[in-house]
Amino acid sequence: MQATRIPGPPGLPLIGSMLELTRDPLKAYLAAHRDHGDVVRFTAGPPGLRAEFWMVFSPEGAQQVLATRAADFRKDNVMYEEVRLSLGNGLLTAQDTDYQRQRRLVQPLFTRRRVDTYADAVALESAALVDRWSAVPDGVVDAADEMSRFALRAVARILFGTDVEEAIGAVRRSFPVLGAYVRDRGFAPVRLPRQWPTPGNRQAKAAEQELYAVCDAIIARRAGQESDDLLGLLAAARGEDGEQLDAAELRDQVLIFLLAGHETTATSLAFALHLLGMHPEQQKRAREEAFTVLGDRPPRADDLAALPYLTAVLKEAMRLYPAAAVIGRRAVADCEIGGVRIPAGADVLVAPYVTHRHPAHWPEPERFDPDRFTPEQEAARHRYAWFPFGGGPRACIGQHFSMLESVLALGAVLREFAVETVDTEVRLGQAITLEARGPVRIRLTPHGS
Template identity: 70%
Template sequence: MTITDVPGPAGLPLLGSMFELKRDSLGTFLNAHREHGDIVRITAGPPGLRTELYAVFSADGAQQILATESANFRKDNAFYQEVRESFGNGLLTSQDDDYLRQRRLVQPLFTRRRVDGYAEAVTAETAAMLSTWAEAPHATVDVVNETTRLTLRAVARILFGTDVEAAVDVVERCFPVIGSYALSRGFSPANLPRSWPTPANRRAAAATQELYAVCDRIIEQRRAEGESAKGEDLLTLLSQADSAEDRSLDASEIRDQVLVFLLAGHETTATSLAFALHLLARHPEQQTRAREEAVRVLADRSPEAADLDALPYLTQVLKEAMRLYPAGPVIGRRAVAAAEVGGHTIPAGADVIVAPWVTHRHPAYWDDPERFDPERFTPEREKERPRYAWFPFGGGPRACIGQHFSMLESVLALGMVLREYELTAVDVEVPVDTGITLRAAGPTRCVVRRVDDPA
């Protein structure tokens, strides 16, 4: 195959596509794919601070970057460095020997058997959420707000056990400040040092200090308990993780893992669950079918992990929601050496992205891609598509370690909601933008009515 220059939008003479990316990065990537194909070069920024971004939109290209040639595409870009400095060097951001050691120590905490044991925390927090809906003003809830609170409380309960309340309050207050700060710096062409006493630096430093303090206090308590600790929360298990090869995690490493689990473990699942509810609220036929399955399988008992395999349609609904609204809509890497991708050369040192947001809408893999259709995810139809036509959890050796937990939490919570409530969308169209994860840029309100309410 002939290697050719990578095509892309011309943009403005001095600034390239900078304004388009700042205004609507996801729309810019979609337009670039429609106009220029599966491999696109996008330039942004003024001369001297200009960034060249190579976007790869095909399933085969995503597989090459994330899996088959993953060693050549590393988490060395500016965005990951800012996340690393803000949230620590945990599994999300660590690399090389650090990553391999952390993964070996943490992997036993995410086996299917262990994760299935977290179902009780999920169902307890979902039941607590639903108990408040009966008193919702005008019988209306914002499903993003509700699922964000639900998933944060669930992951905090799994991480911290009885210390959940203090952790939740601090995370709710501090995470948005730190996340916005890291995002702004990660995509800025130049940044002032973090040590300078600017208002933004001081706000972020105060939020980070408060967040670190609560984590360190709980970690110190767990480590002091040592062998006497009987809890099954993840923090206790992390404190006890050890091997002859890898040695135990020290206090700062435990904190880094905790912060990553809090970040990745609640925002991503909240996005998937919220948009699944919102899509069902807009599609009554699919909502009815999902409810019938939930009622038939769950009856009036508390769901268990074993129910997951008996809820195939709810699983299809979640997968379709994650296709249309992937929590990680764009995944960045940096090329170590030059590589041929899709007949084009990506140079050494280039910033590279793969984009589930675009690939999940690729007409080669998805008919009428903007249409909500859970039937796309029957086992038969899944087998027909390339492996990386759908990759909301990333892929390759850096695939999300918590993907089984995310699906378990989302499906069980979705079943519990639908068993009790019928939802009707108030906000039919919900704009989105990209933070560290995908987020709604407007309200996602639904009217909720108990299914046993004769009115």
């Protein structure tokens, strides 16, 4: 393997690229791709504490990291370690035999047939959302906050059934604290021990304890009982040799499902509404499809196939605003990507946020155009030109659920309201997932008013 000089931003003499990565990492990634190509090395931090990581922006490189050579790229980096320590060793963070065992037990609960049974919970929460929005005096809501609330309620209802209200308050209070804590530690040049009684450590510990206590109480109360919500199905899941998840493993799965199952959907829905509110022609087309298919009844799982334009709207929103803006791995063997040698032990990141804007695959990449996702257009593109759910053997297990929930909820909203964007410029940030650093306000006008 011939070593190749790796291009990358020079940064400042003492701290490398730390300033631009701290101020606006997504902007820094886009600039690095524009100026240096598909494989870029960043260095950040002062001498002795300097971090170094490689970013891969091409679809071909993303496929290599996530799929064709997935065994050479593990979830051993700092961010996954911090998520694991705060939210347990569930499917998102587990590896090797732990992951294989969990996947075997959980996979049957995420087949298309099973996921379709969750549509009733989505319809129920969609109706509650429409009712709440109908009562807003000026019709202006923060789509980011509202969609986070909606998606959390939907996934919590699917997980906990009648215990949903008990869990919601603790999750709403705890997740923002833990998300910020994981983000800050994941990007910090020095991580103080979690056991030290710093204000941040104490606040995070309190949030963990509240969240764990609520989940543990619900799990303990369900012991020996049968129920058809997701928690009940998880508790009843058995492998071929009778293996099952114990109480701690159940909690770990629940916490990861709560995190991954609401933040990704919330991001997609919030930015779909944000984009439609600035593009009236596309909104009109989406609304007409929703009216035609849904009529005045609650949405059902079998409506998904009949809503191709709404699906394309969501996919285009996920192209421009992928919840997993960056996906990290650690190389365990020397490798070559795009003609560049990357050493074993290197932190390697693929970036849907950048790849989804790659000009070789996306003409006018900043333009909102759902027609990019016709079947013909999708078939003509590289498989990893669009990968908001990751890919390869660790692809998100909840892809179908996320699309089902997002499309049905968007249809229910557009059927009732015309949407106008208030905050046309939204500052973005990178935490565990993509986040809006400020409101994403939209104005809702009931149809016929």
